[in-house]
Amino acid sequence: MKNDTSPMINKYEPVIGLEIHVELKTKSKMFCQCSADYFGSPPNTNVCPVCMGMPGALPVPNATAIAWMQRIGAALHCELVTHSKFDRKHYSYPDLPKGYQISQYDEPFAVKGSITVASPYLKDREKTFRIHRVHMEEDTAKLIHVGDDTIVDFNRSSVPLVEIVTEPDFRSAEEVKVFLEELHTIIRYLGVSDADLEKGSMRMEPNISVRVVSQKSKVEGTHDQLPKYKVEVKNINSFNFVKRAIEYEVRRHIEILESGKLPAQETRGWDSEKGKTYSQRTKEEAHDYRYFPEPDIPPFHFSEEYLKNIISDLPELPSERVDRFVKAGVKEMDAFILTRDVESSTYFESVVAIASQGGKKEDVMGKIASMIVNKRIPISLSPEQFVNEYHKLTKPVETDTALLRSVIKDVIAVNQKAVTEYKAGKLNSIMFLVGQVMKQMKGKADAQTVRKALEGQLKV
Amino acid sequence: MLLGKTITEIKKLISDKKITKDEVFAYFAERIANHNKTLNAYLTVQQNVSNQVDGLLSGIPLAIKDNFCTRGVRTTASAKVLDNFIPPYESTVTARLLKEGYVLLGKTNMDAWAHGSSTETSDYGPTKNPWDITRSPGGSSGGTAAAVSAYLAPAGLGSETAGSIRQPASWSGVVGLKPTYGRVPRYGVIAMGSSLDCPGPLTLSTEDAALILQVIAGKDPFDATSAPQQTENYVELMKEKKTYTIGIAEEYMKGLDEDVYKALLDSIHVFEKMGFKTKKVSLLSPQYAISVYTIIQRAEVMSNLARYDGIRYGNARTAFGTEAKRRSMLGTYTLSYGYYDAFFKKAQKVRTLIIEDFKRVFKEVDFVIGTPTPITALQLGEFEKYPFFGELMDQFNEPGAMAGIPGISLPTGLDRNGLPMSLHLMANYFRESDLLNAAFQFEKETDFMGVIKKGIHNFK
Numbered sequence: 001m002k003n004d005t006s007p008m009i010n011k012y013e014p015v016i017g018l019e020i021h022v023e024l025k026t027k028s029k030m031f032c033q034c035s036a037d038y039f040g041s042p043p044n045t046n047v048c049p050v051c052m053g054m055p056g057a058l059p060v061p062n063a064t065a066i067a068w069m070q071r072i073g074a075a076l077h078c079e080l081v082t083h084s085k086f087d088r089k090h091y092s093y094p095d096l097p098k099g100y101q102i103s104q105y106d107e108p109f110a111v112k113g114s115i116t117v118a119s120p121y122l123k124d125r126e127k128t129f130r131i132h133r134v135h136m137e138e139d140t141a142k143l144i145h146v147g148d149d150t151i152v153d154f155n156r157s158s159v160p161l162v163e164i165v166t167e168p169d170f171r172s173a174e175e176v177k178v179f180l181e182e183l184h185t186i187i188r189y190l191g192v193s194d195a196d197l198e199k200g201s202m203r204m205e206p207n208i209s210v211r212v213v214s215q216k217s218k219v220e221g222t223h224d225q226l227p228k229y230k231v232e233v234k235n236i237n238s239f240n241f242v243k244r245a246i247e248y249e250v251r252r253h254i255e256i257l258e259s260g261k262l263p264a265q266e267t268r269g270w271d272s273e274k275g276k277t278y279s280q281r282t283k284e285e286a287h288d289y290r291y292f293p294e295p296d297i298p299p300f301h302f303s304e305e306y307l308k309n310i311i312s313d314l315p316e317l318p319s320e321r322v323d324r325f326v327k328a329g330v331k332e333m334d335a336f337i338l339t340r341d342v343e344s345s346t347y348f349e350s351v352v353a354i355a356s357q358g359g360k361k362e363d364v365m366g367k368i369a370s371m372i373v374n375k376r377i378p379i380s381l382s383p384e385q386f387v388n389e390y391h392k393l394t395k396p397v398e399t400d401t402a403l404l405r406s407v408i409k410d411v412i413a414v415n416q417k418a419v420t421e422y423k424a425g426k427l428n429s430i431m432f433l434v435g436q437v438m439k440q441m442k443g444k445a446d447a448q449t450v451r452k453a454l455e456g457q458l459k460v
Numbered sequence: 461m462l463l464g465k466t467i468t469e470i471k472k473l474i475s476d477k478k479i480t481k482d483e484v485f486a487y488f489a490e491r492i493a494n495h496n497k498t499l500n501a502y503l504t505v506q507q508n509v510s511n512q513v514d515g516l517l518s519g520i521p522l523a524i525k526d527n528f529c530t531r532g533v534r535t536t537a538s539a540k541v542l543d544n545f546i547p548p549y550e551s552t553v554t555a556r557l558l559k560e561g562y563v564l565l566g567k568t569n570m571d572a573w574a575h576g577s578s579t580e581t582s583d584y585g586p587t588k589n590p591w592d593i594t595r596s597p598g599g600s601s602g603g604t605a606a607a608v609s610a611y612l613a614p615a616g617l618g619s620e621t622a623g624s625i626r627q628p629a630s631w632s633g634v635v636g637l638k639p640t641y642g643r644v645p646r647y648g649v650i651a652m653g654s655s656l657d658c659p660g661p662l663t664l665s666t667e668d669a670a671l672i673l674q675v676i677a678g679k680d681p682f683d684a685t686s687a688p689q690q691t692e693n694y695v696e697l698m699k700e701k702k703t704y705t706i707g708i709a710e711e712y713m714k715g716l717d718e719d720v721y722k723a724l725l726d727s728i729h730v731f732e733k734m735g736f737k738t739k740k741v742s743l744l745s746p747q748y749a750i751s752v753y754t755i756i757q758r759a760e761v762m763s764n765l766a767r768y769d770g771i772r773y774g775n776a777r778t779a780f781g782t783e784a785k786r787r788s789m790l791g792t793y794t795l796s797y798g799y800y801d802a803f804f805k806k807a808q809k810v811r812t813l814i815i816e817d818f819k820r821v822f823k824e825v826d827f828v829i830g831t832p833t834p835i836t837a838l839q840l841g842e843f844e845k846y847p848f849f850g851e852l853m854d855q856f857n858e859p860g861a862m863a864g865i866p867g868i869s870l871p872t873g874l875d876r877n878g879l880p881m882s883l884h885l886m887a888n889y890f891r892e893s894d895l896l897n898a899a900f901q902f903e904k905e906t907d908f909m910g911v912i913k914k915g916i917h918n919f920k
Contacts, residue, residue: 049529049549049648053767055542056529056551056648060684088763090795099766152771290795292759292804295655297684 012257013213014250015227016176016206017132017168020183022193023139023201024068024160030138031059031102031158038155039199043144051158053097058296061086065160066109066136066300068192070310072162073110073134075186075317080307084109086136086294091287094152095140103163105291108135109300117182118319120333121174129179130167137161162193168207168226173246180204180239181340185318189342197237204242207232209263210253229265233277236270245270245277252277321345329366334373348372350383355390367394397446404437404445408457411436422458430454462487464916467520467614467668474519481519481563482510488521488565492612495919499588501597501607504534505566515560516675523607523616526567527574528554528659529648533564537650538582538603539572540779541768551648552683553617553659553676560675565613568603572781573765574619574652576600577627577853578843581783586840589632591879591915595837598628598853604662605632609912610919615663615672621653622753622861623854625660626832626869626884633871633880633915635899636662636832637669638857640889641864642687644673645680651764653757654685656861664912666900669868670694673892689890697893698900706731706885707741707825712856717835719875724831727872727883727902731829734905736898739825744817748810749859750851755794755807756862762791815863822888827898829885830856832869836879860886868895870902871911880911 026036032050049057070080087105113131139159144151170176184202187195195202209227233245256263268277318339325335339345348369355364368390371377377389411433412419422429430451437450473479496502503526524530527537529547536542571581579587579602587602589595590610597606601618605628608616618625620638629636637660644659651657661672674694680686732738765788770776794803821828833853846852860867867886875881887895903909
């Protein structure tokens with residue numbers, strides 16, 4: 001909250017948890033054979049009796065969707081449970097054709113995880129956020145408001161939807177943003193979702209409250225006291241909007257707390273045009289979802305072997321990739337930037353593979369990373385073309401050794417001051433001498449070779 | 461020539477070219493035209509339909525309960541809410557019948573949404589019992605039971621949640637088979653209690669029941685709760701002479717009408733005479749099952765009716781009848797926040813005890829004998845006196861329904877008022893072939909077909 005000028009901010013501390021919904025890009029929907037790729041189809045053409053909730057239709061769970069959800073759980077270091085089930089969550093809304101959503105209540109597929117996010121934007125450069133649970137459910141239909149009417153498009157109904165719930169571990173809007181960006185990157189790495197924010201395939205709901213800092217526990221290792229209320233802001237589809245909604249809410253809560261009141265427990269919406277949240281539903285209007293085990297889908301018993309395979313099949317995750325790049329000589333910032341999306345890092349790795357043929361990857365990785373990050377060579381080129389450009393830029397220039405020897409002699413003779421300084425231990429002075437030699441060589445020498453030759457001469 | 465002929469007999473007449481498929485259909489169409497006004501067994505009657513497919517049921521016309529979705533043919537579940545519903549898809553069971561060459565005669569009346577045991581909660585008026593039209597045929601599959609009993613169809617499909625095949629089969633004097641839960645797929649059957657619902661045949665003979673089961677049983681990719689176990693050649697296995705041990709449980713002999721009780725004892729003697737062994741066993745009192753069944757079924761009913769929200773299907777929620785509203789209210793209550801543990805969860809625990817109880821007894825005996833209902837057909841209007849009428853009528857069917865085991869209802873004789881009585885055999889999971897085997901032997905040994913034919917001849 002650096003930008004917040006409120007003097008109250010030191011007295012208060014935001015406590016934020018997140019619910020994130022991610023649509024999976026499986027071939028078919030969660031409980032029927034309709035395509036899960038509904039985007040752009042004419043309304044109500046990607047439907048069947050099952051996802052329309054017709055009388056007598058039954059859901060059959062999509063095994064790939066469940067495996068992919070477990071993949072997300074594994075990537076978030078969750079425990080994958082061996083026994084689980086689906087439940088019916090009842091509420092009446094036109095986007096819900098069965099009058100209930102098939103979801104998971106008390107036995108989610110994955111529980112108790114965490115991710116450690118390393119980012120230059122975090123106060124301590126690194127923070128671990130706990131994941132409460134990850135569960136599987138189905139998406140709802142889409143309501144479209146036309147004038148005073150509301151029409152329903154069932155194309156999205158029953159698309160596999162993963163819900164990730166964090167613990168209330170966030171203490172600033174900035175932390176939330178950094179976490180969400182990392183999560184987005186992880187999900188894209190897993191290849192299970194486009195997590196396309198604009199298309200709504202990743203949607204975020206922060207749960208926000210504010211407490212007086214003194215409410216924090218003084219005893220090491222015990223849990224801090226949670227505020228007696230929370231405000232949920234529904235369905236935001238941009239990281240910046242999440243950040244702004246949180247900042248807006250935190251200011252609003254502090255104002256209410258300062259007036260001696262407790263903010264109301266409620267659900268709010270985000271108005272991106274006005275940059276404000278607005279009340280949607282208060283606690284009194286809260287749903288009683290009447291959960292019970294979904295009788296149409298038998299419970300699941302996953303074998304240890306199956307779950308082990310989910311974990312061992314995980315691809316390299318962004319944080320692991322950063323570590324590997326850094327170990328291979330890539331600057332930390334470059335490694336971070338290159339791994340933000342799977343395409344860039346894959347491109348980087350294919351360039352490295354070609355450029356290092358016959359040699360070690362470590363010799364080229366740092367340089368190539370820097371060239372990509374600093375846009376010295378455009379990544380619109382094919383990896384092969386990129387490597388050609390790279391060789392042109394890095395190829396050692398043929399050096400005329402006879403000429404070099406005489407030029408060095410001249411330069412040493414003329415620049416005795418720098419020579420003396422160098423010999424006295426001011427090692428940087430050599431750069432001046434290298435520059436002088438290069439000038440006289442008129443580009444017909446490689447700077448590294450010149451430096452080595454100079455060092456050799458000056459040692460004698 | 462056709463009156464009272466079983467499916468097996470009609471098949472022979474067709475294959476011997478003594479009658480054509482069209483003549484068979486026309487025969488039943490005419491009987492329906494003559495008698496349906498009196499009985500109100502059919503809600504929708506088909507005209508001039510045929511099926512050219514050659515199979516196990518070539519040219520056999522059947523009555524189908526109105527909760528099976530039939531593509532292009534109005535399907536209401538006897539509820540005004542679905543007054544105009546014409547399904548765009550076919551239930552798995554009727555699709556399997558079509559593949560074997562059957563012809564749909566019409567859709568039969570039932571208790572609305574299958575909520576009841578008398579067919580009187582139908583929004584289209586009650587069905588009359590062919591044995592005495594001032595009486596109920598039982599329910600909820602009362603329309604099919606009456607149609608078969610009056611020979612307005614040679615056989616038909618019903619569905620059970622707890623007793624809805626066996627009880628009307630008993631009151632109407634026909635054979636009723638309730639298969640193991642999951643043995644016959646539910647896809648396309650308008651759901652009542654999803655963890656209990658089970659389609660099954662109502663027929664004039666054991667062989668017809670075996671034949672229909674053979675067609676409709678088996679794993680369905682559209683029903684996750686359908687059983688993967690191999691189906692058997694029920695018709696062939698039925699004819700092997702086998703002897704079994706019948707369990708006699710005092711708990712299932714209590715509270716029976718005098719004539720019904722005497723007929724049951726007579727039936728036990730028949731089995732003993734046939735060489736079957738009998739053994740005293742003890743089971744949990746059926747009264748526990750009534751409570752458990754009521755809680756679980758009401759919860760599932762509330763959930764399954766939630767989709768009829770007035771947005772689709774053209775009728776508002778005010779079109780719901782009293783019984784559906786009553787059940788939804790009770791289901792809502794038992795699942796409400798704070799009540800779940802006291803009701804639903806506890807009921808599930810007792811359900812497990814009931815399952816264990818049957819498993820234990822079926823280690824000792826092949827069947828448990830009883831009656832499908834404590835009394836014979838009641839006068840229309842009687843049910844209004846009892847708010848839990850169905851639960852009382854079906855108390856002997858509910859424990860088996862909760863456990864998901866199969867059962868069969870077989871005619872035994874007539875009571876002092878000339879009304880049909882039945883016996884009830886329950887067997888272990890997937891032991892339909894044994895049930896049918898014992899039933900077939902019983903049929904050969906007794907005047908069971910004579911009882912059935914007497915009913916048919918009431919409607920010349």
